[in-house]
Amino acid sequence: MKPPMKALKxxxxxxxxxxxxxxxxxxxxxxxxxTDEKAVVAIxxxxxxxxxxxxxxxxxxxPKEDVFKIMVLGDSFVHGGGINYQEALASNLKNILTTGxxxxxxxxxxxxxxxxxxxxxNFNIYRAFKDFFKPNxxxxxxxxxxxxxxxxxxxxxxxxxxxxxxxxxNLNTPEKINKDIGIYRIINPIRRNSRLFKFVNTxxxxxxxxxxIVIPYFGSLHHIVNSAYTEDxxxxxxxxxxxxxxxxxxxxxxxxxxxxxxxxxxxLEHASLYSKPDKEIDxxxxxxxxxxxxxxxxxxxxxxxxxxxxYISKFDAHPNELAHRMIAQSIADTIRxxxxxxx
Amino acid sequence: MILSASIDFFVAKQIYNSVQLKTKRIILAISVIANLxxxxxxxxxxxxxxxxxxxxxxxxxxxxxxxxxxLLPVGISFYTFQSIxxxxxxxxxxxxxxxxxxxxIAYVSFFxxxxxxxxxxxxxxxxQFSRKRIFSKHExxxxxxxALWGLFKKVVIADNCAPHVDAIFANHGSLDSGTLILGTLLxxxxxxxxxxxxxDIAIGIARMLGFNLITNFKYPYFSRDIAEFWRRWxxxxxxxxxxxxYIPLGGSKVSKTLAVRNTLVIFTLxxxxxGANFTFIIWGILNACFFIPLLLRGSNRxxxxxxxxxxxxxxxxxxxxxxxxxxxxCMVAWVFFRAESISDAIQYISRIVTTIPTFxxxxxFPILILISLFVSVEWISRRKLHPLQFxxxxxxxxxxxxILVFWATFIWGNxxxxxxxxxxx
Numbered sequence: 229m230k231p232p233m234k235a236l237k238x239x240x241x242x243x244x245x246x247x248x249x250x251x252x253x254x255x256x257x258x259x260x261x262x263t264d265e266k267a268v269v270a271i272x273x274x275x276x277x278x279x280x281x282x283x284x285x286x287x288x289x290x291p292k293e294d295v296f297k298i299m300v301l302g303d304s305f306v307h308g309g310g311i312n313y314q315e316a317l318a319s320n321l322k323n324i325l326t327t328g329x330x331x332x333x334x335x336x337x338x339x340x341x342x343x344x345x346x347x348x349x350n351f352n353i354y355r356a357f358k359d360f361f362k363p364n365x366x367x368x369x370x371x372x373x374x375x376x377x378x379x380x381x382x383x384x385x386x387x388x389x390x391x392x393x394x395x396x397x398n399l400n401t402p403e404k405i406n407k408d409i410g411i412y413r414i415i416n417p418i419r420r421n422s423r424l425f426k427f428v429n430t431x432x433x434x435x436x437x438x439x440x441i442v443i444p445y446f447g448s449l450h451h452i453v454n455s456a457y458t459e460d461x462x463x464x465x466x467x468x469x470x471x472x473x474x475x476x477x478x479x480x481x482x483x484x485x486x487x488x489x490x491x492x493x494x495x496l497e498h499a500s501l502y503s504k505p506d507k508e509i510d511x512x513x514x515x516x517x518x519x520x521x522x523x524x525x526x527x528x529x530x531x532x533x534x535x536x537x538x539y540i541s542k543f544d545a546h547p548n549e550l551a552h553r554m555i556a557q558s559i560a561d562t563i564r565x566x567x568x569x570x571x
Numbered sequence: 572m573i574l575s576a577s578i579d580f581f582v583a584k585q586i587y588n589s590v591q592l593k594t595k596r597i598i599l600a601i602s603v604i605a606n607l608x609x610x611x612x613x614x615x616x617x618x619x620x621x622x623x624x625x626x627x628x629x630x631x632x633x634x635x636x637x638x639x640x641x642l643l644p645v646g647i648s649f650y651t652f653q654s655i656x657x658x659x660x661x662x663x664x665x666x667x668x669x670x671x672x673x674x675x676i677a678y679v680s681f682f683x684x685x686x687x688x689x690x691x692x693x694x695x696x697x698x699q700f701s702r703k704r705i706f707s708k709h710e711x712x713x714x715x716x717x718a719l720w721g722l723f724k725k726v727v728i729a730d731n732c733a734p735h736v737d738a739i740f741a742n743h744g745s746l747d748s749g750t751l752i753l754g755t756l757l758x759x760x761x762x763x764x765x766x767x768x769x770x771d772i773a774i775g776i777a778r779m780l781g782f783n784l785i786t787n788f789k790y791p792y793f794s795r796d797i798a799e800f801w802r803r804w805x806x807x808x809x810x811x812x813x814x815x816x817y818i819p820l821g822g823s824k825v826s827k828t829l830a831v832r833n834t835l836v837i838f839t840l841x842x843x844x845x846g847a848n849f850t851f852i853i854w855g856i857l858n859a860c861f862f863i864p865l866l867l868r869g870s871n872r873x874x875x876x877x878x879x880x881x882x883x884x885x886x887x888x889x890x891x892x893x894x895x896x897x898x899x900x901c902m903v904a905w906v907f908f909r910a911e912s913i914s915d916a917i918q919y920i921s922r923i924v925t926t927i928p929t930f931x932x933x934x935x936f937p938i939l940i941l942i943s944l945f946v947s948v949e950w951i952s953r954r955k956l957h958p959l960q961f962x963x964x965x966x967x968x969x970x971x972x973x974i975l976v977f978w979a980t981f982i983w984g985n986x987x988x989x990x991x992x993x994x995x996x
């Protein structure tokens with residue numbers, strides 16, 4: 229075969245390769261003929277509203293002065309995504325602190341964690357509820373992705389919102405996307421519209437990630453998160469300001485902030501995957517005076533010989549029931565040793 | 572493996588150099604006993620001790636059992652048989668012993684087929700290591716296509732059946748007959764797709780490297796009787812037992828009684844080869860029971876050269892009934908193969924007979940559709956070695972079909988951590 233014909237055949241085969249894959253992918257997504265029993269566990273982000281929460285919204289809740297009150301903030305990692313809510317952090321915390329020899333007596337736990345919350349959301353919801361609940365302890369379960377999304381702060385008691393210092397950032401919509409130049413004018417529209425590309429990209433990255441390997445620059449969460457924890461990242465700068473404000477406000481409200489850094493449970497054995505953000509987060513919280521900080525990664529899970537026991541699925545980073553109990557135990561130990569549940 | 576192979580390498584030389592038949596026989600016996608002792612030690616020692624203890628307990632004795640906590644070497648059943656066959660073939664004068672130790676070690680440990688076969692013969696594979704291999708695009712593509720089809724069978728068919736099979740066999744005591752039959756059906760396809768898938772991958776990879784391995788499966792579920800099934804299922808093992816056990820015992824060219832005995836012996840040994848468990852032995856005996864009536868009627872060699880519906884697209888009613896009947900017999904035997912114990916297998920089958928089918932296990936419907944498509948593709952390709960065998964592997968049609976299989980594997984494959992079933996043997 230002559231070289232031009234050979235080149236033409238290669239182009240035709242490549243086109244066939246992509247077209248058949250795209251067609252099969254679209255057929256699969258349209259009819260889902262064989263997808264019932266996939267090994268991947270879909271994590272359900274179910275929201276459970278506690279009685280105290282509903283009581284505050286309805287105006288029937290009255291805070292008692294002599295009851296030890298804990299407010300819990302965080303995203304689905306804290307709220308118990310993928311597990312029974314009764315096995316999640318807030319429920320465990322209450323159980324641990326109200327049972328056993330070293331009991332705290334009567335306590336109330338207000339779980340304000342919600343799937344998808346980032347640092348700004350956690351701060352906003354704290355502000356919205358703090359005067360109604362008057363927490364003694366605010367527990368913040370911090371996760372890597374808390375730095376993502378819009379960092380918009382509501383003014384207390386106002387429906388108008390603006391950035392607390394005028395900065396805004398949203399790494400989910402990087403500016404680069406609007407600047408398709410050169411070969412990216414062809415690649416990026418395919419990348420955005422091809423279901424096959426998304427499927428291959430997601431699955432390959434997921435399989436590689438659980439083996440401690442990542443392909444950079446594919447718009448993966450890993451890439452976004454790693455990019456977000458740099459010194460000049462708008463979102464990380466805003467996050468640090470917000471977290472400092474959270475510390476300041478809890479202290480001035482006679483409360484205390486306990487931060488628990490929750491690691492990605494399915495890749496605990498691959499320390500290098502998030503080493504840069506891990507260090508940055510750890511450095512920041514250790515420098516933040518007046519809080520109690522527990523690094524779940526280094527203190528509880530990383531060197532634990534059973535560190536493959538704490539995830540719901542190897543393809544998802546959410547903590548399972550066992551991990552929630554361990555996290556709650558660590559936080560409860562800190563609360564007991566530092567404040568002895570005194571209001 | 573090195574020990575086993577080394578014994579046969581030196582024994583074969585001694586056999587070849589010996590003049591007297593008696594000496595040759597003694598040396599061969601040393602080889603066979605040594606190899607089977609190694610196999611027996613790793614694979615059957617615990618089984619033998621536990622079985623004896625159970626027997627003595629039943630007689631009212633209190634035996635002190637001693638079992639070994641040892642790991643079973645991967646592929647021991649495969650390479651031991653491959654190594655033994657070399658010595659026997661030298662003894663019979665079918666081949667000359669190789670002078671090169673490394674060549675022989677390479678033959679025994681050839682990586683594509685080391686852990687799960689096909690069980691190769693020295694006559695076929697050994698000379699290929701000494702011959703100069705020249706890269707052939709056609710052979711490389713042929714091997715690649717076969718390996719791709721094997722991968723499809725493994726991760727799409729076998730591994731998608733596996734969760735249902737595990738669930739049904741684990742809970743068989745509370746399930747209805749419809750679900751239990753479904754479990755057996757799915758296991759039949761799981762083990763076929765798993766094992767033949769591995770064979771295709773092994774043969775395909777070997778072919779890509781310039782080696783030709785023997786065919787191990789020829790669409791066994793399209794067999795018209797159990798004798799044909801055994802000529803199409805795990806061919807390398809069946810022919811091994813035929814050549815080295817059945818024929819030396821007299822095969823079928825002896826009295827009916829001896830022929831029945833020989834059949835029972837090879838099927839029981841075949842069951843035992845799969846594992847140290849009575850379930851495998853019963854599986855072998857059951858197959859013998861299905862085979863012996865054909866032997867007694869003299870119809871066990873009725874289908875040796877043709878495939879079902881040789882000259883037509885669809886089978887005749889008679890052929891269809893014969894194929895379905897053979898498949899049903901296989902399904903019964905597979906229950907024993909898959910069950911944890913004989914009592915589990917008996918309970919499984921008795922529940923099939925005694926419970927009313929409800930067909931409430933809907934979760935397996937998608938995989939049933941997949942199996943139907945798979946069977947259709949295999950039916951269309953039954954005159955070829957595998958569905959991706961083409962005359963021209965670089966034609967657009969061939970490439971398009973291979974691409975289709977590739978993406979189907981990638982999209983619908985279950986890429987969990989399920990091992991090949993035959994790795995345990």
